[in-house]
Amino acid sequence: FKLQSNTFITHIPYRGAGPALQDLIGGNVDMMFDGLGSSAAHIKGGRIRALMVSGKQRNPAFPDVPCAAEVGLPDYTVTTWYGLWAPKGTPADLQARIVEEVRRIGTADDIKAVWAKNGADYGGLTQAQFGTMVG
Template identity: 55%
Template structure:
């Protein structure tokens, strides 16, 4: 709803829109959207780019990614993963994992990341694909088991957790990113001014400390680079949706 309202706002520099990775998923998952994330907005900048992390329940019988994949292959359909709901980045990350690992794992959607994590901590589901920021405190508290970070490099917040490639699944990279857009038609000088102000804020020691403590790198994309990244994400998740055969409820 927020995106639809922002898309219809006057492009006078008084309205900006902050969204995330789910807006790259929505075009291929939901029919009848009243906005186009690429055509109705001007990309301003990425704000945060925390990687997703594959986490397991405390009682899960596997402690690493190879163990998870081996069990999933030996017992197709027996394991399950929780998500924050159908069509969320958590859900699509799980579907991408299934496609790349060649495994059959049942999807259990919850009504948000909070209920999903509670179910995981209570061993009501076997694993989850979550943004590192929301899982961080539970990993540190020993309430869930980290298996692998879905990034090209290890997280500075959890240097002992291997990347998916190191753990046995090369090419598996997913980010729960957040970004800012302006309505289409917003004057370029205003977009450039907002970009500069956001970059200044992201460069502050306070923001860097908070971002890094939650496993998020501080992104350094120009507006044009973010636009290219967004397009690639839209195309990527459209393919995953098609290949996995998933649809909205």
């Protein structure tokens, strides 16, 4: 962002989005970059204001928030993803069972509705695809 926008900002490391959001809401920091999964409720509740979403198009859950391309940053794209990890040596059948349960839950209509309300979706990568992505 700093390079593409030619802006100087100071990075303040936090131990997660929760403490960073507390400081943003409390006025201790001026801005933060965050995924909608942790910020959506605060945006919708009026506690923080979204300035933009990354990418070339607006997020359907936040139609009034411009996308990066609209504010002059056509190449600024950031995606957030979530993954599950297990200790080395976890039996393959147990891994497969966990992955299947997460897939079943993640694709349930009520869960998909919650994700959509927060501007996200269930990506649905297979275990092999996820391994390739993070590998």
